[in-house]
Every structure is written in C-alpha cells, then in structure tokens.
Amino acid sequence: MSVLDLEQKLYTPKLRVEKEGELRVVIDPDNARWISVNDFGARMLAAANDRTFAELAREFSKDVKDKDRFESRLKKYLHKCAKRGFLTNTQPSGNVYRGRAGQIGIKRLHEMWILTNFTCNLRCKHCYTMDRVNKDRRILEADELKKIIDDARALGTEVFYFSGGEPFLRKDIMSLVEYVTERSTLILFTNGTLITEEIAKKLSNFKERLIIQVSIEGHDEENNSKIRNKGMFKRAMTGVKLLLEEGIMVGISSTPISSTKESVPKLTELLGKLKVNSNSVRYHHLIYMICFGNALKFPFMTLSSDELSEVYDSCCSVRKDLKKKKINRALKITNEKIFDAYATNGPKKDLCGAGYTILAVDTQGKLYPCASTISDPRYNAGSLVDEEGRYTPGRLKELWEESKVLEDIRGFTIKRHDDEPEDDLRFFHGGGCWYNMNDPKGAFSKEHFFAGTYEDKTLQAIMKAAGDDLDEDDITNKYPKMYNYMSPERIACAGSRKTVDKSDDGLDIGYCICFS
Amino acid sequence: MKYYDSKDLKLIDDFKEYSPELFDAYMEWGNKIFAGGALSKKTKELIAVAVSHVVQCPYCIDLHTKAADNAGVTREELAEAVHVASAIKGGATLFHGILAVKTLEDED
Structure with missing residues (x-):
C-alpha cells in the first residue's frame, strides 16, 4: 500500500468529499477510511485517478513560481495519500465485496x-x-x-x-x-x-x-x-x-x-x-x-x-x-x-x-x-x-463452533446491493443491529429503522475527529497538505474487544453496545 | 517535527509494519496481562496509570487514563494512584540518602 511509483499511472478508490470550512475530509466508503486535507489536496486527489504524476504536476503547477519545491511537496503529499490507502499504482480490480462469511472467524468470546x-x-x-x-x-x-x-x-x-x-x-x-x-x-x-x-x-x-x-x-x-x-x-x-x-x-x-x-x-x-x-x-x-x-x-x-x-x-x-x-x-x-x-x-x-x-x-x-x-x-x-x-x-x-444457526448469522452481511447508495458510511458503523432490519440477511440502507441516525452521527464524529486539534488558521492552500487520518486499526488498549480474526482486506465486526 | 503530538498514537500502526510478528506478540502478551484475573481491570488500569506517570510516557498516560476511566475508575481514585506513584518516586530519591550516608560515614 505504501510504495507508490510516481512514474506509473495513479489510481484512487471511489471517493466522497465532505467540507467543513476550509477543511476537506476525503472518505473512502468501501474501505472505511478517511483523511483530512486542504482544498488543494482534495482537488488533487479527485483529479489523480487514472493520471500520471507528470500530468498532475503540469495541471496544478501552472501559476507556481518555484516549480521544483512545489513538485517535491506534491510528491510528499501523494506518498502520504498512498500510505493511507488513497492512492495506488494498481487499477481497481472491480472485485465486489462478498460479505463477511468466511472472511472473519471466531477466535475468542468477549x-x-x-x-x-x-x-x-x-x-x-x-x-x-x-x-x-x-x-x-x-x-x-x-x-x-x-x-x-x-x-x-x-x-x-x-x-x-x-x-x-x-x-x-x-x-x-x-x-x-x-x-x-x-x-x-x-x-x-x-x-x-x-x-x-x-x-x-x-x-x-x-x-x-x-x-x-x-x-x-x-x-x-x-x-x-x-x-x-x-x-x-x-x-x-x-x-x-x-x-x-x-x-x-x-x-x-x-x-x-x-x-x-x-x-x-x-x-x-x-x-x-x-x-x-x-x-x-x-x-x-x-x-x-x-x-x-x-x-x-x-x-x-x-x-x-x-x-x-x-x-x-x-x-x-x-x-x-x-x-x-x-x-x-x-x-x-x-x-x-x-x-x-x-x-x-x-x-x-x-x-x-x-x-x-x-x-x-x-x-x-x-x-x-x-x-x-x-x-x-x-x-x-x-x-x-x-x-x-x-x-x-x-x-x-x-x-458456538458448530451450530448451523450461528454459522448462518455469522454469514449475515451489509454488503452493498445494486440499488443502494454507493457512498454511505455502512462500513464505518457496520450497519448496527441486523435484528432491527426487515431483511436480516441483507438490505441495510432503507430497511434499518435507524439507518439515518447511524449515517448522520458517524459523519458528525468523522468531521469532529478530522478537525481535531486543528484551527482554521492552520489550513494553508498553497500546496496540497494532509492534516489527519483515521487509524486503520483499533488503537491498542483503547478497548477490550480485540478478539476477532481479520480478513486479508482488514475486516472486523462492529461494536454493539459494548463500551466496557 | 513535533514531539509528543496527540495524533502520534496512530503511527503505532506504521511501527507495527516494521516488524508485525514482534508487535503482535507484544499485543497478545499485553492483552493477556490486562484481561480480568485475580486483579480487576480497574485495579490493573490504576496500576498502569501510576506506572505510566513514573516512567513519564505521555502515550501511556493518554491510553491508560482513558482505559481507567472506561473501567470505572473515578477521578479521585486516579488522583490517589498518581499520588502513590509520586510518593514512591519521591521516597526513592529520599531513601537513596542512605547511600550518601554510607558513602560519607561508613568507614569500615
């Protein structure tokens, strides 16, 4: 994820951009991660898909005097984006998420x-x-x-x-x-x-x-x-x-x-x-x-x-x-x-x-x-x-290990269906309680009673975290800059529910009401 | 570069990438230690907060103060734990006066 070849073409995941004053929060809804950047950074990332570094540099350095310094900052920014999973040299495979069945196993009860x-x-x-x-x-x-x-x-x-x-x-x-x-x-x-x-x-x-x-x-x-x-x-x-x-x-x-x-x-x-x-x-x-x-x-x-x-x-x-x-x-x-x-x-x-x-x-x-x-x-x-x-x-x-009922439940998923929005935050909050869905084996977005709350409050929390420790005055727009990003894993010691296996893609179960 | 920024904690994931096996081994070890046992989670976190202050690790203080709070430790309990730590640290300095005495007075 972290090694980016700037000679090759660049690709981004599907992106959703949210604004809060001068701050831009770029969200990758399918992989549940975000970065907070300035407007320059957001525009650059949005333009980066299927382009080369040379093309990007040409487009964004038109009015810049010190081109070398600008390009070096640009490179630094793009490497940072790559480090956080927002830029790669690999064309998106188009593989659709198949759900969590078989992806995460049982390991420990909590x-x-x-x-x-x-x-x-x-x-x-x-x-x-x-x-x-x-x-x-x-x-x-x-x-x-x-x-x-x-x-x-x-x-x-x-x-x-x-x-x-x-x-x-x-x-x-x-x-x-x-x-x-x-x-x-x-x-x-x-x-x-x-x-x-x-x-x-x-x-x-x-x-x-x-x-x-x-x-x-x-x-x-x-x-x-x-x-x-x-x-x-x-x-x-x-x-x-x-x-x-x-x-x-x-x-x-x-x-x-x-x-x-x-x-x-x-x-x-x-x-x-x-x-x-x-x-x-x-x-x-x-x-x-x-x-x-x-x-x-x-x-x-x-x-x-x-x-x-x-x-x-x-x-x-x-x-x-x-x-x-x-x-x-x-x-x-x-x-x-x-x-x-x-x-x-x-x-x-x-x-x-x-x-x-x-x-x-x-x-x-x-x-x-x-x-x-x-x-x-x-x-x-x-x-x-x-x-x-x-x-x-x-x-x-x-x-726990052998019941068919439990195995079926462990296969339930909130994977997106064709008629569902492409950029909601379901993979951040996990979709909540499947028992409250009309169709427990699937459709999340419209069927969940409190889907709207889950979406609003997750976004609200993301925006709060994205701007954490940041003053509006700190935000510059002379060159693309990243300010904050989501931690890819649960922070050590911050919770006791660190007990599940993870898939190769990095997948986990959501929190229920557990806060202990 | 800023030292000890609150956002630094996230970089632990990057550090993990340098040597995942060793890191995971540490985490498993740590999780076992912090799981409830003969001592409650609450007590363990109070000890952790006290020790974090003595070793003066801002990251440890951040994480374990939050964890102690989540485990139900009150502010008063937290303060008393840090006072105990400071007493031991202060006392350790004071009682090393013994060595000074020994150095000067022990003529054997």
Missing part, C-alpha cells in the same frame, strides 16, 4: 449475556421478551449456570451481562453476582425498583467488578410511565441513589420514543446533577428501540430516525454543558463514545459481534447469538443443557 429469569414485576410497553415474562418460570439452576460461566470464561469472555425479566426477582442472584465478579466484569440490567438498602449493601461487596445498569425512560413520573408501570420513577431513582450511596458503579439506560424525546435529555441533566456521597452516575445509554414483542402491540412505541438523532444530539449537548460548567465532568453518553470509535478507528466493519464474540443464554439454557434475539425461535442455536437442565462442560464451545 461477552456473554445471561437471562437469569423471565419473571418481572413490571410490564413495560417495549419489552421484547414480554411473551415469556411470567409464562415461562423455568430457570437454570445456579450450579449449571456457573458451569456455563466457567466455560464462557475459558473461551475468553471478559464481560458478563445479567438481564431478564428482573434479575433481582431471582432468589439466588447474589451468589451468581459473586461468582461472576470473582474474576470477571458483570453488567447487571435491572429496572431498579426492587433495590433496597440491604441489596445495595450486599452488592457493594462486589463493586470492584460490577456495573448496575438501571432502565429509566424519562426525567419524571409522567414520562417514565409512558413505557413503564405507573409509580416506578421514584422507586427506580431511589434504587439508583441507594447504589450510589454504596459507591457502586451505576449506568442508566433509556429507550426513547416519540413522546419522550424531550424528556430523555432532561434525564441526562438530572443524572448529571445527582450526587450521593460524591458518587454520581457514570453513563447514560440510549437504547435504540427493538421493534419486536410488546412494542408491536403499542402503535405509539415508535421513534423516527430523525427523532433519535435529535435525542442523541440533545443528550450530548447536555453532557457537554454539564462538563463545561464543571457540574459533572465524568458522565458519559455511551452512544457518543461508540460513534467516536466508529470514526477514529478502523478497520472496515460488517454488522456486529453476535455469534462471533457475543453469545446469550436464556432461562432454559437455550443459546442465542445475542440478547436482542433471545425470545425469537428463529435464532435459537440449540440447548446448552439436557432435558434435566444439566450442563455438560464443553457444550458451549461445541454449539
């Missing part, structure tokens, strides 16, 4: 979702496991779950998630929390309404490796009860305060809908101002509505892509404001971090880690590729336990 129980004290209108709640009272014995946890750990799992139902309705939940946190990180999803002083005290024993994520849907009772049961806002907030009092790490998740889109950013503000014993909530996470299960029964449980972008922007601006005013400098909007990661680190991404680095097990021991698919029989990868509910060590690895 996260394991465990649905501890389906019982729940709430009846949320967006619950996608609602059909199972209270109808399905079977739960895996703790001893069997622990064996599964051991096996998941042996396969590389660093982060476990507990979800439900409501995990605090499971009587032996503390022993499971203790078991996981002995060696691994645990993120426990709860509605927070059952957390008592006693529970918070017990949980504090495990706080070194524990994050409690409480779901709250708005900044007050009225908005929270648009999705959750009445009277639950105060109880959930009390739960949060009890956890903070014990110094436990707390995150809040919200699933915005049209009628709560103004309330969710107000919740960010409320969380930012909440301090108990100098402890505060660590993050606010926006969950993009999963339009299955209960959500289908309530027509108002919707949110357009534009509305989601609006909520996202408002939450981010509240966060920035809190930081600026030094009210809360630590609160994060996790989604913002994820978009920043899309924009700053390659490589090319194709969908998520479901079935690759992520697996999920339900209350009966059935294995699924991820938590979102867990109540959908189409994605059941088989049972981890026998009819008596017993787990045989090794079964997790066996299903």
Whole structure:
C-alpha cells in the first residue's frame, strides 16, 4: 500500500468529499477510511485517478513560481495519500465485496449475556421478551449456570451481562453476582425498583467488578410511565441513589420514543446533577428501540430516525454543558463514545459481534447469538443443557463452533446491493443491529429503522475527529497538505474487544453496545 | 517535527509494519496481562496509570487514563494512584540518602 511509483499511472478508490470550512475530509466508503486535507489536496486527489504524476504536476503547477519545491511537496503529499490507502499504482480490480462469511472467524468470546429469569414485576410497553415474562418460570439452576460461566470464561469472555425479566426477582442472584465478579466484569440490567438498602449493601461487596445498569425512560413520573408501570420513577431513582450511596458503579439506560424525546435529555441533566456521597452516575445509554414483542402491540412505541438523532444530539449537548460548567465532568453518553470509535478507528466493519464474540443464554439454557434475539425461535442455536437442565462442560464451545444457526448469522452481511447508495458510511458503523432490519440477511440502507441516525452521527464524529486539534488558521492552500487520518486499526488498549480474526482486506465486526 | 503530538498514537500502526510478528506478540502478551484475573481491570488500569506517570510516557498516560476511566475508575481514585506513584518516586530519591550516608560515614 505504501510504495507508490510516481512514474506509473495513479489510481484512487471511489471517493466522497465532505467540507467543513476550509477543511476537506476525503472518505473512502468501501474501505472505511478517511483523511483530512486542504482544498488543494482534495482537488488533487479527485483529479489523480487514472493520471500520471507528470500530468498532475503540469495541471496544478501552472501559476507556481518555484516549480521544483512545489513538485517535491506534491510528491510528499501523494506518498502520504498512498500510505493511507488513497492512492495506488494498481487499477481497481472491480472485485465486489462478498460479505463477511468466511472472511472473519471466531477466535475468542468477549461477552456473554445471561437471562437469569423471565419473571418481572413490571410490564413495560417495549419489552421484547414480554411473551415469556411470567409464562415461562423455568430457570437454570445456579450450579449449571456457573458451569456455563466457567466455560464462557475459558473461551475468553471478559464481560458478563445479567438481564431478564428482573434479575433481582431471582432468589439466588447474589451468589451468581459473586461468582461472576470473582474474576470477571458483570453488567447487571435491572429496572431498579426492587433495590433496597440491604441489596445495595450486599452488592457493594462486589463493586470492584460490577456495573448496575438501571432502565429509566424519562426525567419524571409522567414520562417514565409512558413505557413503564405507573409509580416506578421514584422507586427506580431511589434504587439508583441507594447504589450510589454504596459507591457502586451505576449506568442508566433509556429507550426513547416519540413522546419522550424531550424528556430523555432532561434525564441526562438530572443524572448529571445527582450526587450521593460524591458518587454520581457514570453513563447514560440510549437504547435504540427493538421493534419486536410488546412494542408491536403499542402503535405509539415508535421513534423516527430523525427523532433519535435529535435525542442523541440533545443528550450530548447536555453532557457537554454539564462538563463545561464543571457540574459533572465524568458522565458519559455511551452512544457518543461508540460513534467516536466508529470514526477514529478502523478497520472496515460488517454488522456486529453476535455469534462471533457475543453469545446469550436464556432461562432454559437455550443459546442465542445475542440478547436482542433471545425470545425469537428463529435464532435459537440449540440447548446448552439436557432435558434435566444439566450442563455438560464443553457444550458451549461445541454449539458456538458448530451450530448451523450461528454459522448462518455469522454469514449475515451489509454488503452493498445494486440499488443502494454507493457512498454511505455502512462500513464505518457496520450497519448496527441486523435484528432491527426487515431483511436480516441483507438490505441495510432503507430497511434499518435507524439507518439515518447511524449515517448522520458517524459523519458528525468523522468531521469532529478530522478537525481535531486543528484551527482554521492552520489550513494553508498553497500546496496540497494532509492534516489527519483515521487509524486503520483499533488503537491498542483503547478497548477490550480485540478478539476477532481479520480478513486479508482488514475486516472486523462492529461494536454493539459494548463500551466496557 | 513535533514531539509528543496527540495524533502520534496512530503511527503505532506504521511501527507495527516494521516488524508485525514482534508487535503482535507484544499485543497478545499485553492483552493477556490486562484481561480480568485475580486483579480487576480497574485495579490493573490504576496500576498502569501510576506506572505510566513514573516512567513519564505521555502515550501511556493518554491510553491508560482513558482505559481507567472506561473501567470505572473515578477521578479521585486516579488522583490517589498518581499520588502513590509520586510518593514512591519521591521516597526513592529520599531513601537513596542512605547511600550518601554510607558513602560519607561508613568507614569500615
């Protein structure tokens, strides 16, 4: 990639150019990378395809006095472009990306979702496991779950998630929390309404490796009860305060809908101002509505892509404001971090880690590729336990490697179809949740509910990264110049999900909600 | 040329190209060390931040401060870790006074 022969013809990939003041961001949508350059640099690159250096130099040095100096700068610029993959001597082969099947393999598990129980004290209108709640009272014995946890750990799992139902309705939940946190990180999803002083005290024993994520849907009772049961806002907030009092790490998740889109950013503000014993909530996470299960029964449980972008922007601006005013400098909007990661680190991404680095097990021991698919029989990868509910060590690895369902899922791709736009940013963000697409095996652009948000926010993050540490005054236009570029790989130490194989082209799975 | 620019970190990918095998071996080693184990990720990152300050590596400070933050380390915890590091570094200087004493006073 880096050796460019300037005597030969030059070729560029398909390019998309974005402007921000004097800065130009040149994007290679098919390989998911960008460089930021001045206008001169962008024009030159756009003109470079199928030309020689001599031709380019002639065209661009017409009004230049010191031609030698100019040509040497030009050469330097072109070599830099080549180094970042934007210029080669090889004519594009016209090979179309075939998708990720066979390109990336499974190597290590990273996260394991465990649905501890389906019982729940709430009846949320967006619950996608609602059909199972209270109808399905079977739960895996703790001893069997622990064996599964051991096996998941042996396969590389660093982060476990507990979800439900409501995990605090499971009587032996503390022993499971203790078991996981002995060696691994645990993120426990709860509605927070059952957390008592006693529970918070017990949980504090495990706080070194524990994050409690409480779901709250708005900044007050009225908005929270648009999705959750009445009277639950105060109880959930009390739960949060009890956890903070014990110094436990707390995150809040919200699933915005049209009628709560103004309330969710107000919740960010409320969380930012909440301090108990100098402890505060660590993050606010926006969950993009999963339009299955209960959500289908309530027509108002919707949110357009534009509305989601609006909520996202408002939450981010509240966060920035809190930081600026030094009210809360630590609160994060996790989604913002994820978009920043899309924009700053390659490589090319194709969908998520479901079935690759992520697996999920339900209350009966059935294995699924991820938590979102867990109540959908189409994605059941088989049972981890026998009819008596017993787990045989090794079964997790066996299903992960050999299940046809998981293999099929690992073959899902967001490769472009003929009727789809040629320059969207799908290979930066990976396309998001395939479960939310109408056709999970393909079409991304129009079918994905939140495609617009993914595109807008990825671009926004790219533009931010491209202009990082750069003043308008620094931008010169006397000769072509590159200022910044996207890191081709995930930066070392910046995340723990470095566990997949890569194809020769440099391909990876996208991030899901993982930020730990 | 600017020393220690925040954008420098990306050049690690170019450095990797000089000797990919050695680099990958280092990364695998590092990943194993930083995975959760007897010590939590949080504790490991706190140690990393403290050591990064002692070895005065701006890149290490950048990466491990962010990683510590992601692992749930609070600002107060971070500050205390750096204070511990500075105490050891300061103390190490002070306690080398022993050598000065030995040099001057040890007449054996």
